[in-house]
Amino acid sequence: MKLHKVCFCGLVTLLAACGGETDHRGKTPLVEVDGAFLYKEDLKASMPIGLSKADSASFTENYIRKWVEDVLLYEKAESNVSDAGRIETLVQNYRKSLIMHDYQQHLVEQMLTSELSDEELKQFYEDNKPLFRVDETLIKGLYIKVPQTASGISRIRRWYQSKDEESVDRLEKYSLSNAVDYIYFYDRWMPASVLLAKLPRKFKDAERYLEQNRHIELKDSAYYYFLHVDDILKRGQEKTFDAARDEVKKALGNLKQTEFMRQVRTDLYQTAERQERIKYYYKDQ
Template sequence: MSRFIYFFVFLSVFFACSSETDRIQNGENALVEVKGSVLNKQEVLNSMPKGLSASDSIQFVDSYVKTWIGTELLYDQALRNVPNLPEIDKLAEQYRKQLIIFEYQKQLITERLEQQISETEMENFYEMYADKFKLNSAIIKGLFLKVPEDAPQIEDVKKWCRTTDAQSIENIEKYSLKNAIIYEYFMDKWVSFSDVMDNIPYTVADETSFLRNNKILEVQDNGYWYLLKISDYMGKGSLEPFDFAKTQIQEILINRKKKDFFKEIEKEMYNDALRKDQIQIYNWNQESSKEASSDTITTKP
């Protein structure tokens, strides 16, 4: 049996077995074992990118399993040969603490610090430093669709995109539910022109000229239609609208405030722990230091 056929059969069994939740829960989804370490099917499935073809899925599983086996063998060999494992364990524990603290700090910023920054404060900052908020690249309002070229009513969709009145928008939204691969509506907010164009196989040599002269872009490529409607735009060098700059302003204000914010949090936690007798401070004063020094034996030549 050829290698390709072998892996195709293997992958078919792989997917079939991994869909049985009861077997997964019973530990029957093992895929490969190396010296007691087990790789299960669900782990591979969770790591597999969506939308892969059958042949790409086979290659992914093959590569993933080989990499996992190699890592486990190397890890086992390292465990038996690296002398300073206790020091590594200590460093790993320190890193784990730092990582958990970092994640908790992000949570605190979201739950508390962001709430302390008002819309008025951001608007005042925007007005004070307006000359700093200049667009590095163009931004647009509009909508974008990617649909298969054999999808129904393509000409109608093009007409709706050109019109974009209330009825046309409703038609586009209903149509997109069944037919669109991508549908993005941004008539009511500014988005980066280059970010939108990343989804379209079309090169814009001069974005200022393009945006000045085009409100509709229709591209057919590799089995798909790409339809972009531009209802408004602002070019590079223009003053950023407040709504577009707001995220950046919030980040600036957070960075300015977070040092004092975390100091206050630490103070709150410390005082709370003292009240609850969760901190025991043992004597280590100058006298203790002197006693420790006096116990030291010195010799003279």
Template sequence: MIGKYAFAGLVAMVMWLTACTHSGDSISDEPLVRINETILTKGMVYQAIPDGLSKEDSVIFAQDYINRWIRSELMISKADLNLTPEEKNVDQLLEEYRRSLLIHQYQQKLLEQKYSPLITGSEIKEYYTEMVDNFKLSRPIIKGVFVIVPQSAPNINVLKELYRSDDSEDLIKLEAYCFQNAKKYEVFLDHWLVIDDINKWLPEPIDRPERFIKNNTYYHTTDSLYQYYLSIKEYKLSNEVAPVEFVESKIKAILLNKKRLEFIKQLETDLYDEALKNKSITFY
């Protein structure tokens, strides 16, 4: 929606906003876009940009934010012109939504506090056994070791030996080495990771992960700054049944939801009885 000349101005605007944060200057209230009587200022766009974005990503985010603001304001203007006063009165709807949201959040909080600790491992395993066909993997998962070190890291040959080892003492040595030298270090021998969780850290994602996992135990690659080491100790492929520990949290959520209706009914009854006892309810 933003034209090429406006976009050039947007780039300059974002760079100026970034400079303001470094210099300590206040963010300008200078208008950026105006639709009828409504104005979007530079400061409003700046406040919307998430922290930590590069200048390039900030420009992209700001462009999208402005486009969405323009579309929204145009739609609001049309709605304001074409709806009757009764149709535009949404106060009751907003209040009903606010009440429903608060009730839901309170119920969910109590449900998790009361029932979540009471869901046992045996309940989880029983449900898993009964519904095992519903827990087929959509992506491969692995257990292993993953390390990223700078190209300048010392004693690389030691690292190459340690990350492949199954010996517990070597894992301790690996941890000590990585504490001093690694950008990222993860030993996930006691839990599963989706292969995508590793791919997002690699300079180039592993191609054909199913085939790769079946045929490789160790993987090493580099880019201009880092070296990447992956050791695969166990794996499960797509369409295999997920291990129970991998889907435990999902099963727990399902079991909690099954208790939800019973819990809410009892909660409402308890609150009603408590209010009568405390004389919080007055009948006329």
């Protein structure tokens, strides 16, 4: 991120001497207030990308002013705080929480280096099927949209209703030069709403319509629309494993993380007990 030199050269030259013998660890001081320093590097890191020269200068001035005011307000508040002990306790608790969270994330990342096996995922799915239900109608199949002027419409009518390899192969080759839109989704579940939105009509009861019409052909003034519904999962049904796979992986991963951290805490506790590092004073009373 580049700052216009005019914004800083004068400030840096004028203020660098303010640091005296302070070790700035390679940073360039811009402002000092009662021993607290604002550095050029910190200002640059906070500045939005793409500002004009004028906006950069304005941001710099406002940022420095706010930083100075914050330092002064903190000093005033610190000297007048009514319960310094409570504040210190809150700070210590927050610091402990941050450190523990960072360490736990590090441990979890190490634990997740091994992929969950298909066997684990399938077993978890079988044990928890009721958790994985369809919240919107899902379908598998094929969709193609072609201009009415395209040749070979009668062949499309035959091909799109079949999922055998030969029909699909012919339809895919045909779509390369003729189709306006083509979606092959025999191998994955898609929300029915996404496919139905591509058709030139509205459906009052889409789920019922799809149940009763697995081979759909519609047209408007310019195009033919073909949708073959090979399989359907209705709202409220238990998802198949392939439909629930991503959810299963996430749920099992979260469970393993929880169990892993519980075991880490237990191991730490038991080790500390064996080493007699824990003393319960209340048990002596």
